Amino acid sequence: MTLPYGIFSTAGSSPRVGVQLGNQILDLDMVGRLAFFDDLEIDLAVFTKPVLNDFMELGKTACQAVRKRLIELLNDPEKPLDGFGDFVFIDAASATLHLPIRIGDYTDFYASEEHASNVGRMFRPQAEPLLPNWKHLPVAYHGRASSIVVSGTPIKRPNGQFLGPDQQPVFGPSRALDFELELGIVIGKPSKLGEPVLVDEAESHIFGLVLFNDWSARDIQRWEYQPLGPFLGKNFVSSISPWVVPLEALDRFRIDGPKQEPTPLPYLQSTGKKHFDIELEVVLKTPGNPQEIVISRTNTCHLYWNAAQMIAHHTVNGCNLNVGDLLATGTISGSSPDSYGSLLELSWNGNRPLTLPNGETRTFLHNGDTVIFRGWAGDDEVSFGEVIGKINA
Amino acid sequence: MTLPYGIFSTAGSSPRVGVQLGNQILDLDMVGRLAFFDDLEIDLAVFTKPVLNDFMELGKTACQAVRKRLIELLNDPEKPLDGFGDFVFIDAASATLHLPIRIGDYTDFYASEEHASNVGRMFRPQAEPLLPNWKHLPVAYHGRASSIVVSGTPIKRPNGQFLGPDQQPVFGPSRALDFELELGIVIGKPSKLGEPVLVDEAESHIFGLVLFNDWSARDIQRWEYQPLGPFLGKNFVSSISPWVVPLEALDRFRIDGPKQEPTPLPYLQSTGKKHFDIELEVVLKTPGNPQEIVISRTNTCHLYWNAAQMIAHHTVNGCNLNVGDLLATGTISGSSPDSYGSLLELSWNGNRPLTLPNGETRTFLHNGDTVIFRGWAGDDEVSFGEVIGKINA
Numbered sequence: 001m002t003l004p005y006g007i008f009s010t011a012g013s014s015p016r017v018g019v020q021l022g023n024q025i026l027d028l029d030m031v032g033r034l035a036f037f038d039d040l041e042i043d044l045a046v047f048t049k050p051v052l053n054d055f056m057e058l059g060k061t062a063c064q065a066v067r068k069r070l071i072e073l074l075n076d077p078e079k080p081l082d083g084f085g086d087f088v089f090i091d092a093a094s095a096t097l098h099l100p101i102r103i104g105d106y107t108d109f110y111a112s113e114e115h116a117s118n119v120g121r122m123f124r125p126q127a128e129p130l131l132p133n134w135k136h137l138p139v140a141y142h143g144r145a146s147s148i149v150v151s152g153t154p155i156k157r158p159n160g161q162f163l164g165p166d167q168q169p170v171f172g173p174s175r176a177l178d179f180e181l182e183l184g185i186v187i188g189k190p191s192k193l194g195e196p197v198l199v200d201e202a203e204s205h206i207f208g209l210v211l212f213n214d215w216s217a218r219d220i221q222r223w224e225y226q227p228l229g230p231f232l233g234k235n236f237v238s239s240i241s242p243w244v245v246p247l248e249a250l251d252r253f254r255i256d257g258p259k260q261e262p263t264p265l266p267y268l269q270s271t272g273k274k275h276f277d278i279e280l281e282v283v284l285k286t287p288g289n290p291q292e293i294v295i296s297r298t299n300t301c302h303l304y305w306n307a308a309q310m311i312a313h314h315t316v317n318g319c320n321l322n323v324g325d326l327l328a329t330g331t332i333s334g335s336s337p338d339s340y341g342s343l344l345e346l347s348w349n350g351n352r353p354l355t356l357p358n359g360e361t362r363t364f365l366h367n368g369d370t371v372i373f374r375g376w377a378g379d380d381e382v383s384f385g386e387v388i389g390k391i392n393a
Numbered sequence: 394m395t396l397p398y399g400i401f402s403t404a405g406s407s408p409r410v411g412v413q414l415g416n417q418i419l420d421l422d423m424v425g426r427l428a429f430f431d432d433l434e435i436d437l438a439v440f441t442k443p444v445l446n447d448f449m450e451l452g453k454t455a456c457q458a459v460r461k462r463l464i465e466l467l468n469d470p471e472k473p474l475d476g477f478g479d480f481v482f483i484d485a486a487s488a489t490l491h492l493p494i495r496i497g498d499y500t501d502f503y504a505s506e507e508h509a510s511n512v513g514r515m516f517r518p519q520a521e522p523l524l525p526n527w528k529h530l531p532v533a534y535h536g537r538a539s540s541i542v543v544s545g546t547p548i549k550r551p552n553g554q555f556l557g558p559d560q561q562p563v564f565g566p567s568r569a570l571d572f573e574l575e576l577g578i579v580i581g582k583p584s585k586l587g588e589p590v591l592v593d594e595a596e597s598h599i600f601g602l603v604l605f606n607d608w609s610a611r612d613i614q615r616w617e618y619q620p621l622g623p624f625l626g627k628n629f630v631s632s633i634s635p636w637v638v639p640l641e642a643l644d645r646f647r648i649d650g651p652k653q654e655p656t657p658l659p660y661l662q663s664t665g666k667k668h669f670d671i672e673l674e675v676v677l678k679t680p681g682n683p684q685e686i687v688i689s690r691t692n693t694c695h696l697y698w699n700a701a702q703m704i705a706h707h708t709v710n711g712c713n714l715n716v717g718d719l720l721a722t723g724t725i726s727g728s729s730p731d732s733y734g735s736l737l738e739l740s741w742n743g744n745r746p747l748t749l750p751n752g753e754t755r756t757f758l759h760n761g762d763t764v765i766f767r768g769w770a771g772d773d774e775v776s777f778g779e780v781i782g783k784i785n786a
Contacts, residue, residue: 229622
């Protein structure tokens with residue numbers, strides 16, 4: 001069972017903590033009031049909050065105890081919760097889902113070798129695709145937390161400055177609006193300023209994972225990003241899936257990562273299986289093609305750097321983590337052209353438009369287009385649900 | 394009068410809002426309890442909070458009314474507050490100063506032409522010092538909010554990865570620890586996602602200004618920053634001054650900025666005097682030279698882009714601002730070598746060591762060194778106080 005955590009509300013009720021069960025939401029505030037958590041000795045008020053931060057701050061032991069209790073209750077042949085009916089099991093169709101986390105700092109990595117190589121091949125065709133530092137450290141930059149929204153929020157095409165045909169800067173709506181298929185890592189345990197997190201203890205700081213769409217305006221990004229990195233090309237909005245999958249749900253899907261050659265410095269040498277086998281797909285719907293078209297299929301196994309390495313690197317200089325911080329993997333691309341995680345790559349910088357079933361083509365996103373990411377592990381044993389966004393003018 | 398706002402506590406009392414008056418702190422919680430704000434119809438609880446965010450959220454009209462009332466009370470020949478003695482006037486020497494803001498997102502600009510040009514001359518000696526985008530938009534990147542600390546917090550030399558003498562990456566304490574002299578801009582009014590702030594309305598979003606030291610590890614930065622910008626070379630710690638100078642205190646020190654050629658795009662064309670004449674100095678104390686040595690003197694008039702332009706640019710794509718966000722100007726350098734705002738520039742990337750009075754030299758900071766920034770306007774009519782940090786191993 002995935003048992004992902006999220007924040008929901010129904011008509012006339014306040015946002016609170018729930019767990020997704022197919023097309024129902026288990027109301028954890030109500031489960032707590034019914035005394036099913038009483039022996040766990042946790043502050044039940046955390047389930048009444050409009051974000052998961054307070055729950056996460058209880059710590060991994062408490063969060064795992066709640067998950068264990070939920071599994072017991074749901075697997076109990078006597079179905080102890082069923083008698084409470086729609087008191088505890090909320091019809092998901094009647095619920096509104098909210099941004100589940102009060103996000104502190106957001107950091108975006110660049111951890112897929114295929115993605116980084118594709119970008120290199122497009123923008124530095126004469127040079128080695130990967131820059132010299134890429135295999136020595138998980139490259140990352142800070143992103144904007146304020147503009148992270150929950151799945152379903154409409155995506156407004158950003159205005160900005162970019163180079164026009166005569167190579168002079170012009171202002172207007174981005175003409176190269178793109179998605180980026182990423183996984184988000186939700187931090188559930190803080191670290192102290194000045195105290196690095198060791199790579200093999202890093203996963204203890206992870207509460208769970210979400211799907212993440214780091215919407216990008218490639219024309220704005222291209223003009224602005226030298227020398228300090230992406231800014232307005234990224235920070236107009238990012239979308240996350242409403243349900244946070246606890247790391248524990250993914251234990252059966254741990255895998256070895258790719259061989260890291262050259263061997264990274266000792267602080268980045270992780271042991272054990274710290275990569276995950278999570279299937280991902282990108283679906284596009286357009287006004288002229290309202291049925292779903294899968295335009296990419298990939299897997300998190302393509303990440304070169306794992307989450308533990310990202311955390312160890314992020315904190316090795318003493319930078320501190322807070323509960324509610326979000327790390328994202330960067331665009332996840334596989335090796336074949338149908339496994340790329342952005343339109344930048346799928347259309348090879350606009351040079352190879354995608355052709356849709358009705359004959360329409362796409363290099364970048366049009367107004368009215370809808371992008372859906374889905375994720376799962378093991379024939380739907382674990383589901384990440386989806387993150388969806390429709391482009392507005 | 395500056396009347397800057399900050400957060401202080403004394404032995405046995407909780408952090409709360411105060412205003413600095415020389416070597417005293419005016420306790421605004423107590424002033425409120427004594428009914429001096431009663432006719433202002435504001436929620437007095439904001440003065441009992443451990444950050445200024447709640448006060449700022451009252452809005453500019455309320456904050457300006459408080460400032461006006463304080464000026465009236467302090468200028469009143471009958472000295473209405475004096476009778477309450479150390480009930481309202483706290484001896485600053487007995488107080489602890491706290492980080493005044495719960496910082497949301499932090500953005501660092503790169504707005505000094507001399508600084509950007511110096512960096513260009515050092516790192517791209519064959520090319521034009523400024524990159525092509527620099528005069529068309531205020532270049533910026535996102536920084537780390539979690540590691541921003543208040544003046545006086547010890548600065549731990551960061552570990553990290555950088556290139557060793559044989560051009561292979563090595564791990565260890567940074568050998569190129571630097572300061573960056575900046576001004577911080579505290580956002581006091583939010584903007585909505587998707588709604589740009591017009592340049593001539595942008596200052597209404599500014600609560601006040603602080604001194605800001607964006608400590609930097611140049612060796613870590615140099616190895617990591619391509620292609621996505623600075624990360625661990627910056628995010629180990631940044632320091633701000635404890636007292637936030639309200640924008641209103643600086644009205645007499647408004648000046649025209651440098652002529653902007655080429656003329657920026659319309660969304661960046663600000664009218665009126667939106668630059669400020671604020672004097673800045675950098676003081677170094679070393680274990681062998683414990684007296685203060687002024688190693689740089691400069692002025693915010695050297696900024697090419699003003700704060701209104703920074704805000705207009707930051708939000709033009711719809712990126713939203715929250716109360717408590719911090720923008721920083723980037724390193725402020727003047728045109729003469731004794732007015733540079735970083736050791737990177739003062740020692741010209743380590744090639745021209747500074748010689749101190751006792752014969753010691755510095756390229757970058759040593760353990761035990763203390764760096765102090767001070768700022769003021771008009772012969773101390775407005776004082777920013779100082780931001781201080783001592784380097785630890």
